[in-house]
Amino acid sequence: MPFQKVSIIGLGLIGGSLAWALKKSGEVREVFGIDLDGKSLDYAIKKRIIDAGSKELDGVKHSEIIVIATHVRLIPGIARSVFPLASKGSVITDVGSVKEKIIKEIKGSIPPHLDFIGGHPIAGTERSGIRVADYKLFQGKKCILTPTPGANKKALNKVRKLWETAGAKIFTMDAETHDRVFAYVSHLPHAVAYALINAVISQRAPSNILDLAGGGLRDYTRIGASSPDMWSDIFLSNKKNMIKAIEGFKTALDKIRDLIEKGDMKGLKKELGKAVTAKRVIDK
Amino acid sequence: MPFQKVSIIGLGLIGGSLAWALKKSGEVREVFGIDLDGKSLDYAIKKRIIDAGSKELDGVKHSEIIVIATHVRLIPGIARSVFPLASKGSVITDVGSVKEKIIKEIKGSIPPHLDFIGGHPIAGTERSGIRVADYKLFQGKKCILTPTPGANKKALNKVRKLWETAGAKIFTMDAETHDRVFAYVSHLPHAVAYALINAVISQRAPSNILDLAGGGLRDYTRIGASSPDMWSDIFLSNKKNMIKAIEGFKTALDKIRDLIEKGDMKGLKKELGKAVTAKRVIDK
Numbered sequence: 001m002p003f004q005k006v007s008i009i010g011l012g013l014i015g016g017s018l019a020w021a022l023k024k025s026g027e028v029r030e031v032f033g034i035d036l037d038g039k040s041l042d043y044a045i046k047k048r049i050i051d052a053g054s055k056e057l058d059g060v061k062h063s064e065i066i067v068i069a070t071h072v073r074l075i076p077g078i079a080r081s082v083f084p085l086a087s088k089g090s091v092i093t094d095v096g097s098v099k100e101k102i103i104k105e106i107k108g109s110i111p112p113h114l115d116f117i118g119g120h121p122i123a124g125t126e127r128s129g130i131r132v133a134d135y136k137l138f139q140g141k142k143c144i145l146t147p148t149p150g151a152n153k154k155a156l157n158k159v160r161k162l163w164e165t166a167g168a169k170i171f172t173m174d175a176e177t178h179d180r181v182f183a184y185v186s187h188l189p190h191a192v193a194y195a196l197i198n199a200v201i202s203q204r205a206p207s208n209i210l211d212l213a214g215g216g217l218r219d220y221t222r223i224g225a226s227s228p229d230m231w232s233d234i235f236l237s238n239k240k241n242m243i244k245a246i247e248g249f250k251t252a253l254d255k256i257r258d259l260i261e262k263g264d265m266k267g268l269k270k271e272l273g274k275a276v277t278a279k280r281v282i283d284k
Numbered sequence: 285m286p287f288q289k290v291s292i293i294g295l296g297l298i299g300g301s302l303a304w305a306l307k308k309s310g311e312v313r314e315v316f317g318i319d320l321d322g323k324s325l326d327y328a329i330k331k332r333i334i335d336a337g338s339k340e341l342d343g344v345k346h347s348e349i350i351v352i353a354t355h356v357r358l359i360p361g362i363a364r365s366v367f368p369l370a371s372k373g374s375v376i377t378d379v380g381s382v383k384e385k386i387i388k389e390i391k392g393s394i395p396p397h398l399d400f401i402g403g404h405p406i407a408g409t410e411r412s413g414i415r416v417a418d419y420k421l422f423q424g425k426k427c428i429l430t431p432t433p434g435a436n437k438k439a440l441n442k443v444r445k446l447w448e449t450a451g452a453k454i455f456t457m458d459a460e461t462h463d464r465v466f467a468y469v470s471h472l473p474h475a476v477a478y479a480l481i482n483a484v485i486s487q488r489a490p491s492n493i494l495d496l497a498g499g500g501l502r503d504y505t506r507i508g509a510s511s512p513d514m515w516s517d518i519f520l521s522n523k524k525n526m527i528k529a530i531e532g533f534k535t536a537l538d539k540i541r542d543l544i545e546k547g548d549m550k551g552l553k554k555e556l557g558k559a560v561t562a563k564r565v566i567d568k
Contacts, residue, residue, distance in 0.1 A: 212406070212426065225559070228559075245483070256519075275509070
C-alpha cells in the first residue's frame, strides 16, 4: 500500500472529497480526518469518507502526508500549529487557491525534519461542506503543485502521488506564476460575476428582472452564488494580482465600450472575435 | 387548424427552430421559409422543417403571420420590403434582441392594413445556423412581445398564439423597458464575457494559461464563443442602454476592487453576499 496514514485537516467539500477519494482508492491504510465540527466528523465516519477522526490537531502524528484543506486565511496558522506535532519525515501540503502569501508566512517556521509543498486542486462547485463531498470530484481535474526552488523531490513526489491517487492531473509551477495565472483564470471571473449580478439587481424595475434572464446570466448566477466568505478570503490573499487583473479586465471592457460608443461595427466584430477562439482551446 | 400560412424570413437557429416547432405542432397548414441561402432552404425542406420555401421575399403573400428572423440590423429594411408584399390582415413580427430601434425605424412605413408586433424569444446557444435548429428550442422558454401602445389586440394575440404553439411562455412589455432590461440581463453579460476572455488571453505567459482554467472560466468561454457578428449588431443597436449598463457594471466592480485594495474583509463579504441570493431567484 503506497500510503500508511494521510491526515486531512478540514472536512469541507475539498478535504472531504479528497479523503473519500483516497479511502475508495484502497491505496491508503488510514485516512484520518480533523475538523472542529463534530457533526462533520460523525458524518464522515458514518459515510466511510474517513477511517477515523479527531477535533484535535495532534491527530496528525505518524502521518506521511498532512493536507490542510481549510479556507486560505487559516492555512498559515494551522501549518505553524501542525509543525511541532508532525512526525519526522511528514510532508505537509495544502489546497489553498492562493500560494505565495501562504508560503511567505510559513517558510520561516518549517522545521528541517519536515517538508511543505503547496498545492491547489482546480475543482469545486458553488456549494460547500462535507455533505456535498464527492469522491469523483478530482477525477480528470488539474492539481497545481508549487514547490519552492529548494524543495525535496521525494516530498514533491509523495504529494503528486497522493493527488494522482484521487484522479487528478498534476501541473507544477512557482507560486508567483500560480497566483498571477489564477487571478486571471479563476479569481477575476468570480469577482466579475459578483459585480455583474450586483449591477443587474441594482436595477429595481421591473421587479422580476432576474426572471427575464436567459442562459447567459444563469452561468453568472451560478458563479456568483459561490461562498462570499471563501472568495473574500481568496481575493484579499491575492490582492496585488487581483487589482492588476481587474484593471486589465477594465481596459478590455473599455475597448468594447468605446467601440460601441463610436458605432464602429468592424472594430467591434474584430475585438469580440478575439475571444471566440478561446473556447476551442479550453474545450479540447 | 389555428394558422393557414406562416412565413419565416431567415432560416438560422431561431427561424429554423421556430419553423420546425410550428411544423411539428400540426397547428399550421403551411410553414413557408425564406432564405437567401439555397442550401439552408434545401436542408430545411429535406428535414421537413418547412413545407416550402423561396429565396424571394414575395413568398410572404397570403401569410397570416410573417416572422422576420434575421440579424437585428437587417430587420427594419426587410420589414419595409415586406410591407408592400404582405396580404391585407397579415401580422408582421420579428425575433430581434433589441426592439426600440426597430420600431422607431419602421413605424412610419407600416401600412394601415397590416400590423407589426415586436418579439424576442429568450433562447439560443452560442452556435448558429439551420443545422443546429431544434424544434424544442423554445419549450418552456420566455418570449417577450413589445406591442406599441395602440397595437391591435387581435394581432398581438395571433403572435402570442404562435409562440405558445412553439412552447414559449409570453411576457409583454414596452420596447423601452425591454431594451433596458435586456441590456442588463443579456447584452452586458455577453460584453463582459468577451472582455474577460480578451483580458485572460492578453496574458501571454504561460502559453497554456487557458488549459489551467477551472469551471468558472469555462462558463465565460461558452458565452464568449457566441457570434461576434450577431453581438456587435446587438450592442450597436442598443447603444444607449449598453453604455449605461457597462458603466453601472464598472461601478459595481470598482466597489469590489476598492474593498480588496483596502483589505476590508467584512465589507467585501457583504458586497459579494448581495449576489448570492440572485441564483435562488433565477433557479426557481
